[in-house]
Amino acid sequence: MRNYYRTILINIHRIIFYILKARFWIRHKNRHSESDRYALANEMIYYMNKSSGYNTIAFGQENLPKEGGYMLYPNHQGKYDVLGIFCTHKEPLSFVMDEKRSHIILVNEFLELVDGKRLVLNDPRQTITVFKQIAEELKTGRKYILFPEGGYKENNHNVVESFKPGSFKLAQMSKAPIVPVALIDSYKVYNSDICGPVTTYVYYLKPLYYEDYKALKTREIASIVENMIKEKIKEHLATY
Numbered sequence: 001m002r003n004y005y006r007t008i009l010i011n012i013h014r015i016i017f018y019i020l021k022a023r024f025w026i027r028h029k030n031r032h033s034e035s036d037r038y039a040l041a042n043e044m045i046y047y048m049n050k051s052s053g054y055n056t057i058a059f060g061q062e063n064l065p066k067e068g069g070y071m072l073y074p075n076h077q078g079k080y081d082v083l084g085i086f087c088t089h090k091e092p093l094s095f096v097m098d099e100k101r102s103h104i105i106l107v108n109e110f111l112e113l114v115d116g117k118r119l120v121l122n123d124p125r126q127t128i129t130v131f132k133q134i135a136e137e138l139k140t141g142r143k144y145i146l147f148p149e150g151g152y153k154e155n156n157h158n159v160v161e162s163f164k165p166g167s168f169k170l171a172q173m174s175k176a177p178i179v180p181v182a183l184i185d186s187y188k189v190y191n192s193d194i195c196g197p198v199t200t201y202v203y204y205l206k207p208l209y210y211e212d213y214k215a216l217k218t219r220e221i222a223s224i225v226e227n228m229i230k231e232k233i234k235e236h237l238a239t240y
Contacts, residue, residue, distance in 0.1 A: 001154075002195040003188075004079065007052045014051075015106060018044045022109035037113050038092035044110070045087045053197030054080075054189055058088035060204035065177045069138035070207065071170060074181035075160045075229050076147040078191030080200065081183055085145060088202050095145040096134070117144075127166075135174035145181075146170060148222060155192045158184055158233050163226040165218035172221075178213065180205040180225045182232040203232050 008015065018040075025032050025040065032040075049055065064070070072093070074081060082095050092114070099118040102111050111118070117134060120126045134144055148167035149160070171178050182203040188194050205228050213221050 001191065002193055003052065003054075003198065004190040006195060007048055007190070010051050011048055014044075014047055019106055019109050022113050026109065026112045034092045034115070038086075041110060041113050042086055045083045048083075049087070055197070055199045056084045056087055056202060057199065058202040058204070060206075061088070061090075063204045063206050064089075064091075064179060065207060067141075068176070069141045069143050069174070070177040070179055071138065071174075072143065072145045072179045072181050072204075073148050073163075073167065073171075073225050074145065074183050075233070076149040076152040077156055077158070077183055077187035078152050078154070078189070080186050080189035080191075081147070081152075082145060084183060084186050084189075084200050084202055085181065089143075091143060093143050093145060096130070096147075098151070121150075131170045131173055134170060135176075138174040138176040148225065152187075152191070154187075156187050158187070158237065160226065160230050160233065163222040165222045168218045168221040168225070171213070172218065175210040175214075177210070178208040178221070178225065180208075180228045182229045182236070184233055184236050201236060203236070205229070205232060 022040065025037060029037070072085065074085065086093060094114045094116045095111070096117045096119055097111065099120045102108060102118045117130050119130055138144065146167055148163035150164055153161070168178070182205060184201040184203070185198065186200045188198045189200060208221070208224070
């Protein structure tokens with residue numbers, strides 16, 4: 001957590017500026033396109049990273065579907081996960097997160113800026129309602145991040161917890177491509193005792209299209225995606 005507080009102290013003036021700017025843009029969304037709002041979100045990330053010495057290297061962007069919407073399913077390591085994906089993903093993205101955590105200052109503005117969705121944990125009815133909304137948006141070409149582990153553990157050292165099968169119900173509902181994403185060393189940025197520059201890695205793996213998973217149960221899809229991510233992390237750690 002040392003880097004988290006260090007980043008806030010270094011960027012307090014930027015944080016105030018971007019909170020005010022984001023709130024203004026959110027109140028007047030009709031004046032700002034989805035692409036423009038996504039660019040503003042990435043501008044925020046750029047300056048936070050640059051001032052604090054964080055760098056994210058991505059591989060596999062060629063695996064991302066060229067047309068239409070899709071779901072990104074990454075492992076979950078901490079507060080930097082969405083930011084690391086955003087700054088390496090050219091097309092506008094949104095994400096889904098726990099409703100309770102979503103109202104933290106700056107997190108709330110960031111979520112609203114990209115039209116993110118809030119999930120109330122342990123409320124299946126609300127989850128299905130949100131999944132239906134996202135499924136319709138995916139059909140129009142929007143792209144979303146959903147973490148199938150649910151939460152994350154502090155200082156997790158690249159350990160991947162079991163994926164929740166229910167997370168993949170959303171892909172089934174929309175028939176959208178599933179893109180597994182392997183995040184490595186992302187926990188080091190805001191969820192470890194490290195203080196100083198950090199390099200993280202994002203791997204966009206080969207997608208599963210509807211034809212690949214339509215006959216599978218959600219637990220089978222979860223197992224496939226989880227193992228793909230674990231293998232990539234293992235391969236990376238053996239190489240670097």
